[in-house]
Amino acid sequence: MPDCLSREKIGEGECPYILPGEEELRENRELRIRRKCLYCKRLLDLIPEEEDTRGFLLKIALEELREKDRVIRDMKDFLKLQKEQITVLHRVSEVLNLSLDLREIAYVVLLSITAGELFGFNRSILLLYDRETRVFTGYFGMGPRTPAEAVKIWEEIERERKSFPVLLESFTVDKFEEEKNKFLDILEALETEIDEGTEAFIFGGKGTLIIREKGLEFPFFRKIFDVLKTPFYVLLPLKTKEGPIGVIIADNFVTGLDIRPERIESLEIFAYQASLAIHRAALHRYLEDKLRELEELNAALKQYNEKMAKMEKMAAVGEIIHHITHEFKNPLIVIGGLSKELLKETDPSDSRYRYLQAINEEVERLLDILNRTVEDARRRFSVRREPVDINSLLESRLREYAPLFKAKNIQVNLAKDEAIPPVMVDPSQIQVCFDNVIFNAIEAMPEGGRLDIRSERNSGGSIRISFKDTGVGMSEDVMKRIFEPYFTTKKRGSGLGLYNTREIMKAHGGDIEVESREGEGTTVYLIFTGGEHGGEREKGEDTLRR
Amino acid sequence: MEEKGKRAKILFVDDDKNIRLLYEKVFSEEGYEVLLAESGEKALEVLKENEDIDLVVLDIKMKGQSGLETLQHIVKEKRKLPVILCSAYSSFQDDFTSWLADAYVVKSPDLSELKFEIKKALEKRKSG
Numbered sequence: 001m002p003d004c005l006s007r008e009k010i011g012e013g014e015c016p017y018i019l020p021g022e023e024e025l026r027e028n029r030e031l032r033i034r035r036k037c038l039y040c041k042r043l044l045d046l047i048p049e050e051e052d053t054r055g056f057l058l059k060i061a062l063e064e065l066r067e068k069d070r071v072i073r074d075m076k077d078f079l080k081l082q083k084e085q086i087t088v089l090h091r092v093s094e095v096l097n098l099s100l101d102l103r104e105i106a107y108v109v110l111l112s113i114t115a116g117e118l119f120g121f122n123r124s125i126l127l128l129y130d131r132e133t134r135v136f137t138g139y140f141g142m143g144p145r146t147p148a149e150a151v152k153i154w155e156e157i158e159r160e161r162k163s164f165p166v167l168l169e170s171f172t173v174d175k176f177e178e179e180k181n182k183f184l185d186i187l188e189a190l191e192t193e194i195d196e197g198t199e200a201f202i203f204g205g206k207g208t209l210i211i212r213e214k215g216l217e218f219p220f221f222r223k224i225f226d227v228l229k230t231p232f233y234v235l236l237p238l239k240t241k242e243g244p245i246g247v248i249i250a251d252n253f254v255t256g257l258d259i260r261p262e263r264i265e266s267l268e269i270f271a272y273q274a275s276l277a278i279h280r281a282a283l284h285r286y287l288e289d290k291l292r293e294l295e296e297l298n299a300a301l302k303q304y305n306e307k308m309a310k311m312e313k314m315a316a317v318g319e320i321i322h323h324i325t326h327e328f329k330n331p332l333i334v335i336g337g338l339s340k341e342l343l344k345e346t347d348p349s350d351s352r353y354r355y356l357q358a359i360n361e362e363v364e365r366l367l368d369i370l371n372r373t374v375e376d377a378r379r380r381f382s383v384r385r386e387p388v389d390i391n392s393l394l395e396s397r398l399r400e401y402a403p404l405f406k407a408k409n410i411q412v413n414l415a416k417d418e419a420i421p422p423v424m425v426d427p428s429q430i431q432v433c434f435d436n437v438i439f440n441a442i443e444a445m446p447e448g449g450r451l452d453i454r455s456e457r458n459s460g461g462s463i464r465i466s467f468k469d470t471g472v473g474m475s476e477d478v479m480k481r482i483f484e485p486y487f488t489t490k491k492r493g494s495g496l497g498l499y500n501t502r503e504i505m506k507a508h509g510g511d512i513e514v515e516s517r518e519g520e521g522t523t524v525y526l527i528f529t530g531g532e533h534g535g536e537r538e539k540g541e542d543t544l545r546r
Numbered sequence: 547m548e549e550k551g552k553r554a555k556i557l558f559v560d561d562d563k564n565i566r567l568l569y570e571k572v573f574s575e576e577g578y579e580v581l582l583a584e585s586g587e588k589a590l591e592v593l594k595e596n597e598d599i600d601l602v603v604l605d606i607k608m609k610g611q612s613g614l615e616t617l618q619h620i621v622k623e624k625r626k627l628p629v630i631l632c633s634a635y636s637s638f639q640d641d642f643t644s645w646l647a648d649a650y651v652v653k654s655p656d657l658s659e660l661k662f663e664i665k666k667a668l669e670k671r672k673s674g
Binding site (some may be wrong): 060325326329330331332333334335336337338339340341360363364367372 | 562564565567572575607623635636653657668
């Protein structure tokens with residue numbers, strides 16, 4: 001029996017448990033017993049065994065002490081591991097919270113599932129779920145595809161000391177695509193429509209599902225076995241309080257290692273975080289799409305506005321040119337005509353002859369300019385009639401306005417009389433009329449509403465298109481003025497819309513009528529007096545001078 | 547057939563007094579008997595008072611009744627009376643009412659086209 005237990009001091013090398021740096025224990029008996037002797041193998045040998053109750057108690061106490069000590073040590077190790085994991089998870093959640101790119105989120109989530117520092121699965125796959133159609137779609141996969149590749153990857157991580165935080169920063173779109181392409185066959189094969197029962201089973205609150213048996217009642221689970229060719233896999237449901245959004249499938253197809261039960265809880269916490277991030281990114285993408293849609297609509301609206309303003313301006317310019325012509329032409333004709341007459345009566349030797357000639361020339365020049373300007377304006381503003389199917393023209397305008405109607409929450413209904421014959425009109429000008437009327441209707445329904453458009457043929461042969469809106473309507477005072485040029489109730493508007501519409505309709509031998517009731521809506525009627533004008537017009541060119 | 551030496555009687559309708567002055571000077575010298583009216587309404591009165599008018603030259607854009615409306619009245623009442631429209635605008639040729647007229651002349655200081663159309667219309671009237 002060693003006497004090291006009874007001496008205050010012991011010599012160097014006498015106790016094999018005292019490590020370098022613990023030299024003071026050799027000097028202090030009590031401290032030495034507390035730290036070392038209580039765990040010494042030889043200590044139990046000191047205790048007398050035979051029927052000595054105190055000895056027996058001591059032995060049990062010592063054994064118990066050693067057992068507890070081992071448990072504490074294990075716990076310390078476990079806590080250390082947990083602490084490391086929490087630190088890593090914290091980094092992961094930072095990335096997940098900051099990113100709005102679904103690809104980056106998917107990359108980081110699956111990286112965490114496969115990283116040795118966290119959940120350590122061999123490979124993992126993310127399927128997104130559409131609640132409406134109950135369809136899973138493969139979105140992303142990560143990990144090796146073959147055991148050989150697995151060995152290569154793990155050696156590489158070991159060799160290059162790729163720590164998880166470094167890998168976390170490694171996301172690029174190219175890398176994402178590369179990894180995704182590797183899994184394309186699996187992702188496509190796993191696209192599945194499931195039934196209500198499967199949905200309830202996966203997302204019904206059971207948490208992580210560890211699937212080990214082929215004989216399961218859900219075909220989806222069997223399909224995953226068939227595709228992954230793995231002895232078991234983990235199905236991690238992803239959902240937010242708004243509903244299911246997908247699953248993560250993870251397996252250990254290379255190592256075959258079973259999942260450690262103590263990891264399940266943190267896996268589920270992680271899954272919840274991942275769900276929120278994916279949900280947020282999807283929402284963000286949805287909003288971005290909507291925003292882009294709105295921007296496009298705004299641009300289109302702006303274009304419509306500009307086009308409309310331009311057309312209105314052009315019509316106004318045409319009006320002005322017409323007016324100027326008349327006011328200038330008559331005086332010039334008088335000056336020119338009379339000077340010509342005077343010229344005839346004047347002898348070329350008379351000095352006034354040259355002056356009259358000059359007057360004549362200048363008048364000719366001015367008239368020439370005026371005529372060319374008028375011709376140009378005429379070409380641009382005149383009515384060029386051709387047979388037009390009013391229904392098709394209407395439909396094409398409604399198609400063009402469809403996104404605007406949608407954005408403004410306006411329901412449009414077209415009831416067309418298919419028997420309407422083609423009408424001889426200038427389609428570009430009639431289009432302006434339709435646009436003006438439709439535009440006014442849209443403006444009258446800022447909160448959305450309903451626009452009923454009807455085409456019909458009256459017994460007299462005239463064709464009437466009505467546009468009935470459920471907008472704000474007009475007061476009697478406003479109604480009295482709607483056809484005045486430059487009269488407008490809009491913030492942005494030339495006040496020429498209805499004026500021009502009426503001018504165009506009249507130029508076509510048609511008319512416009514408006515009924516309105518404040519607070520109830522407005523109905524505009526565009527009336528065409530049938531197709532007979534055009535027929536005559538075509539012969540007309542020849543018979544113009546009988 | 548007209549009597550030899552009897553001058554053709556032409557009614558010129560225009561709301562511009564200087565245009566009327568021009569017509570009067572030029573067509574009197576051409577050898578016609580020139581009557582003038584400053585509006586469509588007035589023109590119809592003159593036509594009623596002068597059954598022997600051979601031709602009407604009609605401006606279109608005038609204050610009050612337009613030349614085209616006047617033309618419709620004339621055609622309704624005196625089917626055979628030739629009418630020549632003479633307007634500063636060429637655009638009224640698109641209005642099919644204008645096709646009721648025998649000719650459409652765009653106003654110009656050079657009156658030769660108008661002279662030509664007047665002659666042609668009068669000859670047609672004589673032979674017809």
